[in-house]
Amino acid sequence: MTASTLVLLRTPPPPAGPAWPTLARARRVFAHADAVDWAVADVRLAAELEVCSSSWQRRHGDSRPPPPARLASLAQLTEAVLAGTSIRSLGFGGDGGRSGGVPGRLLLEVGFTPVDDRQRRETLEIALAAAAFELDGDVVFTGPGVAHLAGDGARGWGQLVDFGLLGLWADSALPDAVVAASPLPDDRLAALRSAAATRLLL
C-alpha cells in the first residue's frame, strides 16, 4: 500500500481486526454503503474522508456529513479506477481487493449475503458506476454471494447481462436465481483475477 492508496470502505471494520493497519495508514478513504455513518463518527480515522453521497442521502436525506468528511460520488471512485489509482478494498466480504496501480480491467468480487435490499442495491450500484463509465470488467459471485442473484431485488443485475455491460459469473446457482450468470469454475476465477488490473472485494 502506497501513500496515495485509496481505501474503499463498505462496512465498519471489526474492532482491532486486520483492517485497522490498512485504515491507519490510509491517506484517503472512500466510505460507501454501511460504512458511511461509522466512518464519519470514528475519530481514529484521520484520513481524507470522502463519503458516497447517495449512500449518505439514503440514510440522512439532504443533510451533509460533518467536516472534515465531504460528500463524493461514485463517479469519482470510478474515475480513480480509470486512472489506475492504487485502491484497497475493505468490503462486506473482508479485506481482499487490491489494485496494481495501473489502469485496466476491473474485477468486482461479491462473496457475502446481502442482509436487506439496501445492501443489495448498494452493491449493484458499484457495478453500475463502472458500467456507466464503460469500464471493461466482470462481477463474480462466490460462496454466499450468489444470494445476490436470487429474489425480486436481484433483477437489477440482469441489465449487466442483457445490455452486455459487464461479465457476470457465479460459482454456483441457486434454484430461485432470477439472473443467469455464467458458470465460474476455479480456473476461470483465477484467470479473471489474473487479468484484472483492479480487483475490489465488495
Added chain:
Amino acid sequence: MSGSSLSDPDFVRTDDGGEPPWSERHAWALARADGIELSELHWWMIRFVRRHWLDYGTPPLMRVTVAAMRRETAETDASSRTLYRLFADGPIKTACRYAGVPPPDVCI
C-alpha cells in the same frame, strides 16, 4: 428481458399488476407544464425508461439508452447529445418523472 416489451402497444395503458400508476395523460400534463411538446422520440424514451425500471428496478444508464435508441428508432444521431436535446434538464431524470417511476438515486 430487454427490448421486445417496449413495442407492446398496450404497455402505456398498463396500470395494474403492481406497476407504479401511470398514463399517457400524466406524461402529457407534465410535459405541457414544462413547455415541452412530446415528439415520437420523446415517447420512445419515456416508454423505454419506464420499461427498464419495471424490468430491472432502476432507470437505464445513459449509454444503455443511447444504444437502445440506435437499435430501436430511426434517429440518425443517437447520442447523449440527442438525449439532452430531448430533455435538457437531465434526460434520464426527466424521462423518469414523465414515465411515473422514481428518478436515479445513484451518484454516478
